[in-house]
Amino acid sequence: MIRALTMLVLLLPLVAAAADTALPVEDDPVLEKRVTALTAELRCLVCQNQSLADSHADLAIDLKNQVRAMMKEGRSDAEIKAFMTDRYGDFVLYRPPVKATTWLLWAGPFVLFAVALAALFAYIRRRRAATGETAALTAEQQGRARALLDAPDSADSP
């Protein structure tokens, strides 16, 4: 009995946590879906590797409520994103816009890939050129090779 009670008490915080996740749910499921979709695209500034949708930080909850209130006012997703970037900068967006300051971020991986490819091709070509020179055998070497190949194979045969 005591064990069961202890277990129950230990489980309580979990129940409380679960209740917490469900906290900002309101009566309108369509609106909630829109809120969740948009806040999943916005970064929580307090715990920077979480989205607003995932975060339980006080500020994240306030911002979620702000998003919900703005949606109720009939503002578009773009307007709400602009509201957030006006205050917190592009940093709040998980998908940064393509512009002068972010082109390196967007093009960087492709540029690196192209550089790596170019280096690889250069390396292969250089190696081929290097091995090509040594591949040509002299007439004497050709003759020896021929003699070895033609010689009756005594050692290996059963």
Add this chain to the structure above:
Amino acid sequence: MTRYLIPLAIFAVLVAFLSIGLNLKPRDVPSPLIDKPAPAFTLNQLHEPAKQMSPADLKGKVWLLNVWGSWCVSCRQEHPLLVELGKANVVPLVGLNWKDNREAALKWLGDLGDPYTVSVVDPDGKVAIDYGVYGAPETYVIDRDGVIRYKQIGPISPEDLTRTILPLVKKLQG
């Protein structure tokens, strides 16, 4: 010789990037509000809730807006410096009491000293959102025209104050 130079160059570039990365503070998000007009607000004062205050009241003056809360640990760390700054009486310091409880806030100022020219109350954090606040303490330097010129994220250190904030205030006042 180039055989060794190439890896060395790559290593040097890597070290450069890593050392830049080490010195960046990922928590400091550059504010888009720098050089933009400070968002307007009208908030009740902490000491006299019947009275209100808005940034327009301070037009023509250089002033500091400090976001704090009695629940905020780093604010406690910063507070003695603010008290000193308040005593020096060089620049008006407005406290934005962010999502706090009035009694706790008043007790904090009673216990630790009140450096603020005036404190205003932002109980639901709406004004803080307009200012792009994401972690107290934060401090804004606002010029005579009501434009935000600088934002300090996190507690002000004595070096920040003497090297950055006070020289900027002096320049803006001059």
